[in-house]
Amino acid sequence: xxxxxxxxxxxxxxxxxxSIEDSSIIDIETLKKFLNKKYPKLKEHFDNDNIIRFAxxxxxxxxxxxxxxxxxIALFPPVSGG
Amino acid sequence: xxxxxxxDFIIDEEINFIKSKNLDVGAVSTFIGYVRNLNNQKKVTxxxxxxxxxxxxxxxxxICLKAQAKWDIIDTLIIHRxxxxxxxxxxxxxxxxxxxxxxxxxxxxxxxxxLKKDAPFWKKEFYNDNYEWLENTRLTD
Numbered sequence: 001x002x003x004x005x006x007x008x009x010x011x012x013x014x015x016x017x018x019s020i021e022d023s024s025i026i027d028i029e030t031l032k033k034f035l036n037k038k039y040p041k042l043k044e045h046f047d048n049d050n051i052i053r054f055a056x057x058x059x060x061x062x063x064x065x066x067x068x069x070x071x072x073i074a075l076f077p078p079v080s081g082g
Numbered sequence: 083x084x085x086x087x088x089x090d091f092i093i094d095e096e097i098n099f100i101k102s103k104n105l106d107v108g109a110v111s112t113f114i115g116y117v118r119n120l121n122n123q124k125k126v127t128x129x130x131x132x133x134x135x136x137x138x139x140x141x142x143x144x145i146c147l148k149a150q151a152k153w154d155i156i157d158t159l160i161i162h163r164x165x166x167x168x169x170x171x172x173x174x175x176x177x178x179x180x181x182x183x184x185x186x187x188x189x190x191x192x193x194x195x196x197l198k199k200d201a202p203f204w205k206k207e208f209y210n211d212n213y214e215w216l217e218n219t220r221l222t223d
Contacts, residue, residue: 004134006132006134006202006204007132007204007206007215008215055134055137055202058136058137058140058141059137059140059141060200074134074137074202076134076202076204077204077215077217078217078218079198079199079200079201079202079203079204079217079218080203080204080205080215080216080217080218081131081133081162081174081197081198081201081202081203081204081205081218082115082162082173082174082194082197082198082201082203082218
């Protein structure tokens, strides 16, 4: 799967996007666990009232949605457009 | 029509282009957002707008379809810029075309609320000696 990071999340991950293949990632919660290990600084933001939003294939997730190997996942902080 | 672009645009030309295809338009409601020089008591020098373009196109097209299902409108136009913008520059244009004004007022407000709350854009605001990532916290901003 492709993971994309936006705004200040990129300062933590130091990459804009990456390809991850890991059989333990089957849904949003398992992806969070994986990313907590890879980027420990993300954990406080995951724990902070779900401030980080997830999108799968350009649509917001509102539950612990399933993730398929070819999905594009985006992580981002609160938006500020308009 | 959705446009996500770096460059500036001329409002009249954009509106006239859509009006020229729809002779039944009797009302156009617009919202134009600009970069202002002061925010949260800080002097702003410029902003950098980041966008998740693929999702922005999809989500803005979806919200325009929702507006068209909700109100009797003829066409919608959203232009949102990204990249570096200086103070006074235009950030966004939302224009709603309808026969009568009421529908276009409502739809314009509906789309702007979505843009503020959910559209995947992020503003990095620059001051004289530092910067800050902004968050839209109030829908009235």
